[in-house]
Amino acid sequence: MDDTKNIFVIGLNDFNRQRLETLRGVEHYRFHGVIAPEAVYDTEEFDIAAMLEEATAQLEAFEGSIDAIVGYMDFPVSTMLPILCERFGTRSTSLESLLKCEHKYWSRRVQREVIPEFIPAFTAFDPFDDEALTQIGAAGLYFPFFVKPIKSSGSRLGFRIDTPEDFYQAIEQLRGSIGMIADPFNTVLEHARLPPEVAAVDGHFCMAEEIIGGWQCTIEGYVHNGQVVSYGIVDSLRYPQVLSFFHYRYPSGLPDPIQDKMVELTDTVMRHIGYDNAAFNVEYFWDEVQDRIWLLEINTRISQSHCDLFEKVDGVSNQQVTIDLGLGHRPDMPSRQGDFPMAAKFFYRVFFSDAVVTRIPSPEEVAELESAFPGTVIAIQVEVGQQLSTLPEQDSYSYALAYIWMGAEDSDTLLANYERLVAQLQFEFADIVS
Missing domain, CATH: 3.30.470.20 (ATP-grasp fold, B domain)
Incomplete structure (x- = not known):
């Protein structure tokens, strides 16, 4: 009886494959790539719907058992995993629980419910709203503060704001670039059941947070x-x-x-x-x-x-x-x-x-x-x-x-x-x- 497990890795590249081959129990594993690595590593344009369709077609065409679907990247890989795992019956956390971590506004809300003294003051704002800075002040946040997208990747589009001029310079960059992540992230949000207060804050929104450090x-x-x-x-x-x-x-x-x-x-x-x-x-x-x-x-x-x-x-x-x-x-x-x-x-x-x-x-x-x-x-x-x-x-x-x-x-x-x-x-x- 063949006890080999078929493990599908989204965006599997040579670097990760070499590392995976050193793991314990690897003699019982067979690793398969799903979606080309350049589609998730070497680009800032992510067509989530097309990638989900491509991954589904690859997995459905596989003739053996599908024992695990995994990934090692943040967006877009992390957000696709629960959707694919649910479709093919493999182990993963739920999409909603994942989004309670990755949707920064939702994440801060649920953190505030249990560890409020360990998180900074925060508010969400629409960078396309000309009155955004006034609304941030009304929420009790004053200079300096930090701004970042609701869904960011790495440190990209994160800015320390010390003056109104800093804010408007950051807003200009955010307005020009936020759609590259916001649009595909919104595709993922369509798969989830969101509370109304979270659904109103989509991927084009940003966070303003109290400066923390150490x-x-x-x-x-x-x-x-x-x-x-x-x-x-x-x-x-x-x-x-x-x-x-x-x-x-x-x-x-x-x-x-x-x-x-x-x-x-x-x-x-x-x-x-x-x-x-x-x-x-x-x-x-x-x-x-x-x-x-x-x-x-x-x-x-x-x-x-x-x-x-x-x-x-x-x-x-x-x-x-x-x-x-x-x-x-x-x-x-x-x-x-x-x-x-x-x-x-x-x-x-x-x-x-x-x-x-x-x-x-x-x-x-x-x-x-x-x-x-x-x-x-x-x-x-x-x-x-x-x-x-x-x-x-x-x-x-x-x-x-x-x-x-x-x-x-x-x-x-x-x-x-x-x-x-x-x-x-x-x-x-x-x-x-x-």
Whole structure:
């Protein structure tokens, strides 16, 4: 009897396939891609209806068993998964519970029901309403505050607002670009049963929130048959004076009582949402000065950026969690069985307004550096001739030229090795000729 399980991965690329082939039990799995990876990774245009139709046709044409349908990306993959899993009878959380995490206004409303003292003041607003700033003030939010779309992707279209001029500059960008995510997100909302107060706030709306900050971290966890499990906390450290991420570090250096409280809050809110049989990660701030914890946002997936960190420190990528849950099994993540006590993903960035790339490190140069720093993986994110402003999924302040995963004995060694490595990582640029 063939006990091989057919696991379908939306947007399966070579990078993830290689990682998946290292998981425990992989000899019993057969991985299949659903929807080409470039349709979800290398574009900012998402025709959700067409992708759902394409995925359904691919799955219906498959002659074997469909044992799991999984994905590792945020929008649009995360929002398609519950719809496809329901159609084909595989394990996933419900679409409504997922949207209580991903629809930022709905998410804040349900968080406020159970952990009100751990979330910022917030309100939704229509960026196409010329009176939006007045309405934000009427809701009790004053400068400075933060604005972002109801459904965002990464840090894109998120802005700190200190003055009316900041607001109107942000509004101009939001009006021009928000439809790229809002339109497909609204397609997903049509599949869900929404409360009237949430249905009135569609994907074209934005959020204004009180400024929160501090030591940022992410809890990686899952819910299996109603039990919430948090299995790791990753620190998110930023470049000085800007919002851009410098590196993710695992395990966290937060004080144990703070970590314990974040785990408790996560359990409370995920149970309240009704999220089940799926992975998640929850981002928090710890304001060390006020000794106050803030919940930033909930993501309905593992973080791909953290996979290598868990593999280096714990011994297996946390992709294992997604596969186990998709098959209906309780995940069994090892702890501290990897090759390194600490690991990080670094973002090598430039803070240009724009430029054209004229040189990148060659594959031979990359391989030599990876060999010189054992355990290191370097993923170049740009090509020669590319204009930086064409890079997808960038924040509003910088461009990430490379992702660099490294392991070490401690944080000081990690940082020292990174500085030695990037000193040898040669990029060159030219100004844009208008």
